[in-house]
Amino acid sequence: MGVALAAAVAASVNQRDQALQLGVQGVYLDFEFASKNAAKELLDRLDSTQVGMNLAAVHQDDKTGVVRATVAVPDASVPKLTKKITDYRNRNNRYGNPMNAALVTNIEGIRHAALRSIFVGDPRRLPEPHTPIWWETWIRAGTREEFLNLARQSQLEVSDTSLTFPDREILLVRSSLDVLSRIFLNSLIMAEVRLALDTPSVFIEMRNDEQVEWSDEAAARLLPPEADVQSSVLILDSGVNRSHALIAPYLAATDWQALQSTWGPNDMRRFDGHGTAMAGLALHGDLEAFLKSTTPKQYTHVLESVKILPPAGRNDPKLYGRITQNAVRLMESINPGRWRVTCLAVTAKDDAKGGRPTAWSSAVDQLASGVAVEEEAKRLIVVSAGNSQPSTADVLGNYLDFADTSEVHSPAQAWNALTVGAFTERTNMIDPTFASWALVAPFGDLSPTSSTSLLWHDQWPLKPEVVFEGGNMIADASTPEPHTHTDVRLLTTDYDLGAAQFRHFGDTSAAAALASQMAARLAAAQPTYWPETVRGMLVHSADWTDAMKGHRTSTSFQGNRLLLRRYGYGVPNIERALKSASNDLTLVIQDSLRPFKNEGGRVKTNQMNIHRFPWASLDLTALEGIDLELRVTLSYFIEPNPSERGFIQRFRYASHGLRFAVKGPLEDEESFKARIQHESRPDEGAGIRDAGNELWEFGPKLRTSGSLHSDRWRGDIATLQGCESILIYPVSGWWREKRGGVPDYWDRDARYSLIVTLRAPEAEIDIYTPITTALTVPVSTEI
Template identity: 45%
Template sequence: MKRDRPHLYMEGGGEKELYTSPKRGDSGLPPARVRAAHAHKLEQAIGNALSEARRKLATRDEAVAEGERGFYLEFEIPAAERAAVDGLENKPKSIELVAVRLPEDGEDLISATVFVPEKSADFFVKKIKAYRDEDTKTGKPKNEALVARIEDIRLAALRSLFTDDMTLFPQAERQAWWEVWLREDRLGTFRAVAERLNVVLKEHIISFPERDVVLVLANEATMVRLVGNTDAIAELRIAKDTPSLFLEMGAVEQVEWAAELAERVNPPSILAPAVCVLDSGTTQGHVLIAPGLDPADQHAYDNSWGVGDSAFWNGHGTAMAGVALYGDLEAALSGNAAINLQHRLESVKILSPSDQNDPELYGAVTEVGITKAETCAPRRRRVFCMAVTSDIGLGRGRPSSWSAAIDQLCYGNGIHRRLIVLAAGNLRGDIVAAEYPDANDLAEVESPAQAWNALVAGAYTDKITITHPDYAGWEAIAPAGDLAPTSRTSGIWDRQWPIRPDVVFEGGNLAYDGVNPASAIDDLQLITTHFRPNVRLFDVFGDTSAAAALAANLSAGIIAARPELWPETVRGLVVHSAEWTPAMQGRFNAAVNQTQKMAMLRRYGWGVPDLGRALMSALNDATLMVEDALLPFRKDGSNIKTRDMNLHHLPWPRDELLALGDQDVELRVTLSYFVEPNPGERGWTRRHRYASHALRFAVKRSLESLQQFRTRINKAAEAEEAGAMGSAPGGDNWVLGSIRDRGSIHSDIWRGSAAALAERDAVGVFPVSGWWKEKPGLQRWDRSVRYALLVSIRAPGAEVDLYTAIANKLAVAVPAS
């Protein structure tokens, strides 16, 4: 159902003139034919086609199929007789012309494909027989205008529906993104068949008169099954999701495209939040950067460096800024709509323009850079974004001085909290296709992305289409929806350290020719702003740098829409909105135990976030946001003990859930909070020595009283205090269970019946140990901690209004439909 309701919140003109269209003249006489011979040829052709069509219809999978039974016929018509194409359609018989392919070089025949319902199978047979045997009143063969112009007829194949250049037709076994053009009012039919065949469809559609266009991930065999089991498909094209068009433009043409886009850009409000990019500086004079970046908001760690971007770093900062402001520029360049910027940019140059910083100083450099931006505009809401990483001194997730500095900056002494987005880091050196994704699982996330409080972005990719002729025969390494070939993971980290990455965003793909190491070709990358606009306006960009910039862009979108939310809540919404792609879900489904699930979680995090899901609910998919605080510890004599647990009684739509009975529903819970770091330990033999505290959540079970619920929580907390890893309640139809409890953000999904969910009306948030408790001498035990709790109820496919029921219990005004 449509997402058009904000998440619920608990606080704790032209002049007319006459016009007559010119009449179209007749296209001339049909080609001269030997009547009997031509009719005989076409009768044989259509007879063969119909025999094959009936054979295929007999094998149609009725458990999968949807829509009217029928088949496709392909007609060949001389190019000079193209006017006859329209005559192939007959609406009273529900015969529809669906696809026309113009002649390729050296050919002189048009290919026209027609959908024919089974009930109208003899339509063209009768037309041909009448041409053979009957005359008009003027003595000409009946139906001559059409039949004489037909050169041949055959049963259509998949390629008959493909209207792109045939050189782009995917190889037989190769998965590709297809543009599927659907016949009018058949989107639902197509989706039903695709779901039954487990075919991946992208969520968004483009609607035109008579056609809906969807993107489908499939190989040729799967597309054949889709065509054979539905009447929905009109034509097929390859999805052109590549930026090569813009990158191959000459400098003058790039200027024209950039200027056209700049005309459509509306600058952000003076009160808009910002993405502060900590990198190599930014070229503010770029026509697409200038609307979002005030010169006063450019800073440098060392003032002698200047604030502009650096050739030493290949303009990385300006590339980051372009994505942080616009996302992938390809979409904006290809469109014609106004671009209303909801956030602005800030730039802090933390990389020396002439050499590399000492990685051990990056924590201080980062802190100074952040302070400069905040001093300039102290009341501005912002998200910090940094894709600078180091592979020096990695230790399977153990904190570094840099990562601890990031945690401290996020925590802000418990007073001034910050949202910081980091890149997970990239594989270095040659990438070998045969080693994917094993090499990624063995390449650990780089510093400072082991920070607990930051939002860490890895990279996945949907970019698999290679159209540039220079790369004919090359293949993309990563399948659509899977991990980008350069993205690092926390697969080899010790078990007590956070899940990294938290989420993944588009980071582009690599291609290989079967012999040499993989290359980052333009077709498989994002497009962004070039740091030397006097040379060129656009550049390619990818990897986890692009992913981090996209994560910051989305985070700023949340802040712009809900500026009152805490940084912890914004981070929580990003993770809460994330979903595993079908490719990722397939890997999870293949996991046979918690260890294998954890390996997938450490590769993909919680999946791919979505701004719509992060901000808006639907009637049957309602999200409740809670911001609250608790005192985790108390002093008892000389000992520090755990103190408070918060029990949240949820405004549950109990009656609506009970009415759904056994229908499958989902409950998703995300808990986000910041910890105060203590990086002074070495060895990390005890898991409670780095974070100040930890929080966990548990959900009341359907057959559990509140007292039994409290008892279960207490036992789980006691087990964690004793050092048992992941003792918080799992199982009970939770997708992840106890493996969710790493770091300072936890998210999980429960699946079951609506009736069972109706009784799960309470969530407990409780503390477990940390150094605030373990080190009483530091006198932190009396500090309050705050958290964001996000709870979503989803009844996919059900026509049920859960949202209003919850809103009524909260006494919140419900938006009009």
């Protein structure tokens, strides 16, 4: 241990820069402990005024359980720490035991620390080393002037905004990772660093002329889209102010429309510029990241807008289904060849009770399925889950109780839509004026206004399917309503340019805009993907945050149902959706089958497709003892038939259903198919006994609601290699049950997207190469 300490100290000293050395000199060291229990009693010893050490940060690896404590050790204290280690080796206490045994024996390792050691957040969000961005820099109390001197020497910009606590002071600093690392290596000032991309107050509080300067500078870096760009986000809202410098290059005049020509396509004060705010997020994402960068930007998708809200009066609620369909078809007539994501954040609060279809949600389903007009294409429609309006009393208790009784709005119960709820990572309140106010949502949990489907019957879809950032709120018992403070919201474009260029925004509207942006990026990268596939990929790449998982009291049906109907499948990951890694391989199949056939006047189940995967090509010995994860997602669109009679078997809402099942390791394919045919009929596949049901996270009973099904299997390589086949099979619907009429509804094909990912999450083993090599022969389909 003494050798490791000496090596870590030497590594730090060798990287020092004499020009940046101010104040007390020392080193940051990472101490590793095998577990939280091992570290718990020892952290106080590492934060010792007697020895002169200061504990900066503590992190635990979720996978290994290893605890890493980053400690600032002044040069003068290094000999004291060294003596503790040598005393353990050379001296005994009065009881005959080695000195300092409790400390030294529990230390697994000592390493030289880097700036990443004190970074709080997802390391995947760290910028490139030379890219300057804004950081939240948490410094030790009393070191402000020392830090400002180092910042001036390094030509860094430090915001006047700060927040002071007894032990820490938080400063906003614009720096690259490289420059901030040099300050870290040459001082003992910093305790934590975080990305400051979630504090838009600095822009909102600027005068408009200052905002114009920032907007113009960013616009100068905004490269126009390629001439042949084919991916777009269509905003159906209150219109968009196309004059905004950060919107105009990506919203052509021909793509800027109103449902009624007399309305005009521009945004309106009446709706507080909602459409322009949506457009900014659908193009840029959170605008602050682009404003604070210095690099040019070119997007792979463009914007389209059709104004569906009137400047005066109101639309007849009964006509919103037709309005939505007409607006989409209007833009399709202008740009018929585009891969379009339609984004709808206009919802009706009281129409989706219990998850039952409405005229509006059925129109969305019909539009997505492409069956309303002969030979229409299918469409991806992203709908916000809708916002609740909690009071202070609702959020100062367990705000999730209120969310769980706030139902998803219409038309977000549409089976074919991608319904988007909101979560938040915005927990950094910088404004000292509100220091006594409480944050409503903790980091990574549901946004305070997001709605859920906990109250719905299980026959209706799991909504929302995914969640995106929607901002947070703060609350104080002295006020009747919580506050949407700019510190915990997103930054986007404002419509009233005479007053402001930027505004804060949030809730499920913001989340839907961000989901649409991701879908459009994915469609641009994979233009051969179907709408069903892109919808499926967002779900397939999603996962619950630690905060969400913390609410799962068990892995039982009810425990998983709670999370699915509150958060959907979690937060999508764009990198995972766009490409495979060496230890994370995704396969996408786009196929179809004919669910039903007519034999002697009786309509029966017709066809099942079986897809085989080359798991046998993986090295059994190399993967032995390693946990593998198989994720399967099935996405398809149904044709709606809304009716209260949909509760009985003959008159169903959905035209058909599809399900997936995985072959058991001890089954041959014929017995596998025979088992599925036998088990699927009584309850539409919910009773299928998947091979090793206990290895599936959700199981058939929970995952089969709606028209998008996803589940995760975890097991070993030997079991996986016996489960090389996935069967896609139909269950009943009104195509089968409807009697008479023209055309024959049973005589139709149903297409689907099957997405399969194999991961070795805890191993750096190449599973990509052997499988892709084996896939030179196409995956077979069998009838």
